[in-house]
Amino acid sequence: MFDLDGWQEIFQSIGKNKLRTVLSGLTITFAIMLFTILLGMGNGLKNTFKSFFSRDAENAIFIMPNNTSKAYRGYQSGRRIEFKNEDVDYILENYDGSIEHIIRRNQRQVDITYKNKKSNYSLISVDPEIQFLERAVPYEGRFINKLDIQKKSKVIVLGRMTKKDIFPSGVSAVGKYVNVAGLAYKVVGVFTDPGGDNEERLNYIPITTAQALYGNNDKVDQINILYNSNLSTGQAIAFGNNLVRDLKDRFDIAPRDQRAIRVINRAEVVQGTKQTSGALDMIVIIISIGTLIAGIVGISNIMIYIVKERTRELGIRKAIGATPSSIIKMIMFESMFITSIAGYLGMLIGIGVLSYAAPGLEKYFIKDPQVDTGIVIFATVLLVISGIIAGYVPARRASKIKPIEALNDA
Template sequence: MFDLDLWREILQSINKNRTRAILSGFTVVFAIMLFTILFGIANGLENTFQKLFVRTAENAITFYTGTTSKPFKGYQIGRQIQMTNSDVDFIAREFRDDIEYISGTLRRNYNLSYKEKKGDFTVMGVSPDYQFLQKSEIIKGRFINYRDLESKDKFVAVGRLVESDLFGKESALGKYLELEGVAYKVVGVYSDDGGDSQERIVYAPYTTIQKLYTGDDKLLNIMVGYKPNLTVDQAFALVNNITLKLKNKYSVAPSDQRAVRAGDRILTAKKRLDNISFGLGILIPIIGFGTLIAGILGISNIMIFIVKERTKEIGIRKALGASPRSIVSIILLETILITTITGYIGLVIGVGILKSIGSSLERYFITDPSVNISIVFSATIVLIIAGAIAGFIPAKRASKIKPIVALRND
């Protein structure tokens, strides 16, 4: 039952002993503030990792070709290397144990139309695996499948904004849009978290684009998704092996960085982030929990001092008829109230610091640092419990002292 007189007495005690209250609360404020900042930084690093892979799967690597920059096996500099459909089969066959997805790609801009509406859009020739490499989510129908690829069917999957721009309020599913005078059936509509540009792309089987527009089997590039169970170092080894195999196939010097290369920027960033995450994953919990322990020790020492300081007060209360239980209760409730309030203040200060320095931390791969309130709440509860235990033991001991002894205590 809520005792108004008890809480009034607690507030009066805090008000009369402000220095004592501030001293006991400062340790909690500092501990929770530092705890909040440290775990906010850890979350900011995780946000960077997630942001990096919004557009493309984190295990996706793209292989490109260009002109040779070094002579090799009698070939001169400047020879153009061109990937073809056979390279997709070659990579899939040679590295089948380490590859999860693979897709050849073509990319061109075309004028598309539906009834009276027209627009220029990017059309990409891809394979079914590209949906997972690009992290596209089908919201209507389906994506391109292997039957479409083999049959070179005139089917397309369009982005959500393509549907909006060309079909208005109509559903694009099952409708036919015209691409350079050729009708394509829309078999799916997808969404993509990569932004508007990603949702204004039309996907078709790359074999269909080759048959109708290029007249050959050439590809712009090949995208590979390695198996998620590979470590970053194993993924780097796989990328190097694929690159060397392609160079050997096209008689390119192993040291030639232009003729055949891998777009491993994401993998490099992942390696860097993994190293930072590993270091912070060890450092932050140690510092965070170390801070928490320091806070527990600090508030414990302060509570012992406070109880000792209030020995005469306890003696007076006992002389006036207060029970040992009521004496212990008032000290514990005062401790819990101070710890709760100052813990919240520490949380507010910590969150405020994270918000004020958040933008400046992006250069260190920390994006939008924030903290899970439940973690900080749990840390505050730990401090409250620690403070209560720290106050209970000396308070219980002091409540058993005879009033005359307590009044004589120096």
């Protein structure tokens, strides 16, 4: 490194040429600032995609019956498909090795009352494994269990917001009885859900209880499956396709009828999300590289101009005894100093802009637009190295000029 005299010369040069220093620094500052903002916004878009699908388990398949849209095997179009418990058994018998959990689900809107507080909520009739799919976590009491299913118990698990709505503050709901559409249910737990307030206004009861009380049948509105998490994305998609094919054959549905059985396979969603994230990464990388290249070209042009402008000064330095190597080192370290400070300032400004704009960006589907400072520092170092190289070439050329020629340079 330079000694104290060397650093004093650098600061004197910067002080005497403030405009030149500011202009060269602004190029680096703007390039790093723009790079940071673009990278942060790209990450924010990816965070938004992830948040859309983080509320439920990723290895989920949702199967919902509907009306047929095509005539097939003597049946007219418009026939209503209905699932029953036996269809769940059929799936388990044929695909047991690919399934971690299978969940029956029915839903209805009901009034839930506790003392003088009443409101309308969704009552979800399910198997206990729904908590793994919905990622619901009891924070009071417990969740529905297998014994509740076997005994067809009149028990209910309230969502956190339901409990907040109808129970007084500070009063535990566990062990209390609530009126659900005219029937008394014992509260055995209260749960939280990462899906937020709307998900926490759902309320769960055993599906066997609902089937016995509301229709006395074995009807199932929806079948949810958590497939084996060891399956690859391709295997999970193939599993879902085979399952739908077999169900269509079981219900005499035309193979090309896309409406009769609606399926949401999270594996397909995950695959699409990965492809979208990959495309976003490519766009951000291309734009970021373009920004850095523009910064490199800018600092290179500025350094060439700066060295040419200082040809007379360099000639005087050589005339009074400065060696070519000392001149080269001075210019290179001055370039490194300016680009380092300017790059760090650009990073701080970029991060500050992202932090300030983050709340307002959420409405544009850009969530938590943060950046990996390591990547930004790498980009800054790249520009610093480019600035050093850009300064070295003209500095080396200038160091070879004879003092008399430099002094005569206009």
